[in-house]
Amino acid sequence: MLKPAARPAGRPRRLTLERVLDEAWAMGIDNIEMAPLARRLGVAVGTLYSYVNSREHLIFQVASRRAQAMVVKDVGQGWQDIIREHAALTFERMRGWPQLIANLVSGNAGTHFGAETRRVIVDLLHTRGLTKRVANDLYFETNQTVLGAVVATQFMETTLVPLAEGRSSAEAFGIPANFGSYEPALERMIACYEGLLAG
Numbered sequence: 102m103l104k105p106a107a108r109p110a111g112r113p114r115r116l117t118l119e120r121v122l123d124e125a126w127a128m129g130i131d132n133i134e135m136a137p138l139a140r141r142l143g144v145a146v147g148t149l150y151s152y153v154n155s156r157e158h159l160i161f162q163v164a165s166r167r168a169q170a171m172v173v174k175d176v177g178q179g180w181q182d183i184i185r186e187h188a189a190l191t192f193e194r195m196r197g198w199p200q201l202i203a204n205l206v207s208g209n210a211g212t213h214f215g216a217e218t219r220r221v222i223v224d225l226l227h228t229r230g231l232t233k234r235v236a237n238d239l240y241f242e243t244n245q246t247v248l249g250a251v252v253a254t255q256f257m258e259t260t261l262v263p264l265a266e267g268r269s270s271a272e273a274f275g276i277p278a279n280f281g282s283y284e285p286a287l288e289r290m291i292a293c294y295e296g297l298l299a300g
Contacts, residue, residue, distance in 0.1 A: 116144060118152050118162075125163045130198060133160055157203075164198040165215075172221045180229035181291050184239060187222050188247050188287050195251040202251060215244075231298070242290060247283045254281035 124141050125133050135156055139146040153159040171194055173186045195202055219240055226236035257280055279285055 116142065116148070116152075121149065121152050121159075122163050122166050125159055126167065130160060130163060133163065135159070164194075167198075172218050173225060175225055175228075180226050180231060181295070183222065183225050183229070184243055184291060185287070187218075187240075188243050188283060191244060191247045192251060192283060195248065196254065202248070202255075235294075235298075239290075239294060243287065246286050246290065250281055250283035250286075257281050 121138075121142065125138055128134075128138060128141070133156065135146050135149055138159075139149055142149075149159070153162060171190045173183055173190065178186070219237075222240050223233060223236045226239060227233055231239070257276060
């Protein structure tokens with residue numbers, strides 16, 4: 102009589118990375134801890150490390166997976182509005198999940214980060230007449246502008262505003278009114294690309 106194949110050690114049969122990420126998301130991204138998550142899933146803590154490298158990696162995976170759902174939809178808008186919508190979604194995503202910034206800066210994000218979002222945006226821009234090279238450049242320049250604004254906003258909230266406490270306003274301390282806003286730089290960039298494409 103044939104014996105059933107031995108079950109591989111490590112991952113439980115019905116546990117998937119998707120289930121791990123879904124359960125972690127249900128905990129709330131700021132409340133994710135490995136031991137409570139393992140209890141919710143009915144597995145040993147060590148089992149989770151078959152799916153992620155660390156708690157920080159898990160948080161990043163959860164946040165980046167959810168971020169993939171926040172991509173621009175094609176409703177016939179021009180390339181300028183595609184970029185504006187992408188910038189707004191990216192700003193919202195990064196402000197809502199500061200762990201993404203920390204992972205990007207520390208190098209823990211991995212080369213896969215944002216790959217699907219990049220593909221969607223570049224393809225959308227390409228359908229509006231931009232070459233893939235120009236679309237790719239515009240995508241990265243937009244991200245660079247937005248990420249700078251996110252970091253500036255966090256710096257203002259955690260450092261500059263407390264320093265300005267007791268003064269009439271942050272502006273009185275020398276903080277520009279639009280500090281932390283990506284929109285002015287983004288509009289200048291869009292205008293520059295409009296000129297380049299018109300030429």
